[in-house]
Amino acid sequence: MQAVQFTDHGGTEVIEYGEYPEPEPGDEEVLIDVKAGALNHLDVWTRRGLPGVDLDMPHVPGSDGAGVVERVGEDITRFAPGDRVALAAGVYCGECEYCRHGEHSMCVNYRIIGEHLPGVHGERAAIPAANLVPVPEGVDWETAAAAPLVFQTAWRMLTTRADVSPGEDVLVLGASGGVGHAAVQIADYAGATVYATGGSDEKCAYAEEIGAEHAINYEREDFAEEIRSVTGRRGVDVVVDHVGAETWTDSLASLAKGGRLVTCGATTGHAPETNINRIFWNQLSVLGSTMATAGEIDDALDLVWDGEFEVRIREQLPMSETARAHRMLENREGFGKVVVTPDSELDA
Template identity: 70%
Template sequence: MKAVQFSDHGRRDVLEYGEFDDPEIERDEVLVDVKAGALNHLDVFTRMGLGALERLELEMPHIPGSDAAGVVDDVGTDVERFEPGDRVAVSAGLSCGHCEFCRDGDPTLCTDFQIIGEHVRGVHSEQAAVPAENLVPVPEGVDWETAAAAPLVFQTAWRMLVTRADLQPGESILVLGASGGVGHAAVQIADYLGAEVYATASTEEKLAYAADVGADHTINYDEENFADAIADATGGRGVDVVVDHIGKATWQDSLGSLAKGGTVVTCGATTGRNPETDLNSIFWNQLEVHGSTMGTPGEVDDVLELVWEGAFEPRIRKTLPMSDIQRAHEIIEEREGFGKVVVVPDSEL
């Protein structure tokens, strides 16, 4: 088969699309003929060798990619949930299944939690061997781009807002980076939950897209400080929740945008993991800081059912052949456009 791959960490030029050994499935795995994959900023960090907590040590060459959808080609001897011909999408969180957190029903807290494409071989390839428990059914009528683009960002945003921040109707929320994958999912979910949604982006075109998917108020962070804009818009009160996946560049202003008793929830740090933190403002204003990673199987099912029904829409900024993977990474790194970048095996075009 052909696959996206790299043999060394580095810049975009380490990425290649070429021949790779065909995958062989284990007893609990499913062989998927991939129809489409989607990129996340995670793919950039993986390519560079940067894990969430430490530098990655991967078996090389490595196939990246945490998002994909396709058709079941074969199943392992222990697999009962799927059969050849089924339409499926990948949910990338891997857990051990037996630690105290897995037993308690929250595998995102697993002591050995890993992500397909980041810690183990990914799915940006013509075929992929995926554990059956990491696949979700895709109904007929859902296109492959949507099925590939939805799982990671929508489960991440759903857990952030519904489970971790407990966002309620009538509350106010600020979503940073609303043009990205998690950002545009968070805007839609917040609007669905009945919140008043503020969103930031860097261009008027991106802000228009954010408004189109549910933002009530938009802020161009290249033209004004978003914390000042929130203070002006709320009469100095601030918002109840801030979604910050940016990190070092925005952290202080995220805290400064919160109302007393407010919550900041984060799932990433694309500009740096070690921001300065004003502890005085946290304790004096009784702020809450919540981390969030991926979603539980139940959360995945809940949010993807809404995607399949059309309540939420993964916006696709660009669809490219997998052979153009360097350009796909460039779009993510340079923050071009709004929504998700999709890659399709050249053999499917």
Template identity: 70%
Template sequence: MKAVQFGKHGGRDVIEYDEFPDPEVGPEDVLVDVKAGALNHLDVWTRKGLGATGRLDLEMPHVPGSDMAGVVDAVGDDVTRFAPGDRVALLSGVSCGTCEFCRRGEPTLCVDYHVIGEHVQGVHAEQAAVHEDQLAPVPEGVDWATAAAAPLVFQTAWRMLLERGELESGESVLVLGASGGVGHAAVQIAADAGATVYATASTEEKMQHARECGADFVVNYEDEDFADAIREQTGDRGVDVVVDHVGAATWYSSLKSLARGGRLLTCGATTGPRPETHIGRIFWNQLDVRGSTMASHGSAERALEKVWDGTFEPRIRAELPMSETARAHERLENREGFGKVVVIPDSER
């Protein structure tokens, strides 16, 4: 089969679309004919060899991709949840199921938690073999680009805001980077929860997209300091919650944007993981800093139900053949467009 792959870490030039061994299907695995995949910023970090907690040690060549959707082609002998012909999407977070955190219902805290495509072989290929527990059903009528683009970002934003962030109706939320995958999902989830939503973006086009997703007030962070703008808009109060997956470049301004007793939520750091901070502002204003990553499969499917019924809409900035995955990475790194970049096996185009 053909698969996106790289044989070493590096720049976009290491990405190839070439022959790769067909996947082996275990007794609890599902073989999926991939109809579409989607990129996340973690694909860029994985290509560079950088994981959330340090350097990655990957089997090479490595197939990236943590989002995909397709049709079940075959199932292992012990599979009970799916049958050939079913429509499915990937849930890429994998937990052990037996450690103390899994036993108490917190699989994303699992001591052996890992992500398909980041820590192990991914799914940007013509076919993928996946354990049946890592798949969610996709209803008829949902297009493949939507099904592929939704799972990782909507489950991440759902858990971050509603579970870790404990967001309540009537509160105020600032979402940084509203043009990205997690950002535009967070805007929609916060608005649906009844919050007043503030957002940041870098162009008028992206600002308009953020408004269409549900933002009540949008700041162009290229033109003004977003913390000062938020303070002005809220009568110097600040917001109850800030969603910051940008990291070093925005961290202090995120703290400055919070009201007393506010919560700063983070699930990533695209500009670097080691920001300068202000401990005095944290303790004096009694701020909470809460990390979050992915979601349990139950929470992920609850988020996806609202995608499938049209409440939430993954925005697609581009659909490209998998042979142009290097260009897809370029679009992410250069912040071109709004929403997700989808890649489709060349044989499906």
């Protein structure tokens, strides 16, 4: 079969699309005929190389994808050939103290398909049945592939970790990205007044289309100063920051007293300077969040499948052009998710 792969870490030049061994499902796995995959910044970091993560090479990336069940392992009763499914990429042990209490995303042995394990950016993939969710008829493959990782991540950040309430003010940074555009919609759904940042007027307009009350072009304006201005110097109750070092100081400065900063990533760097005085004097909370539990995934995706939340697709490319897809993420081009489709599906 054909699959996206790389044999060494580096720039986009290491990405290839070519022959890869056919996957064989184990007893608790399902063989998927992949109809579409989607990219996340996680794919970029994995390709560049993550400290402490040693991959078996060649590595197939991809933590988002959807397709049709082709074959099931001997122990599988939940799925059957012909079922429509999407990937929920977090793999947990089920045995540690966090798993026993239902907090699977805090599992001490947590791994992610596409990051630590072979991913789904190929024509077929063998996936543990526990990592698949049903996709209803009528949901297109692009939506099914692009929704799971970002919507589950944003859902846990806002509803579980930050516990956003109706009437609160929420600032979402990088609203044009996958997590960002999901977070805008989830905060709006929760009854919050949503503010957002984007790197162009077009991105800001998109953010307002999907639920932001006011969007700030961070290329022209200091977003912390603008937030102080539009909130009467109060600040917001919650900041969603997945950008990292580049925005950290201004994120803290945007918070009202008692505010919460929730983060799931650090695209621009993981070691920012922090004004500790601001944190204790204003009694701020800094909350980390990663992926979601099984129940949270179902809650978020039910709203995607029902059309409450929209998955914006910025570009759909053949998998043979995955290197270009990576560059789009690195260069912050467009609004929403980038989808890649097996070339054989496009030729069919």
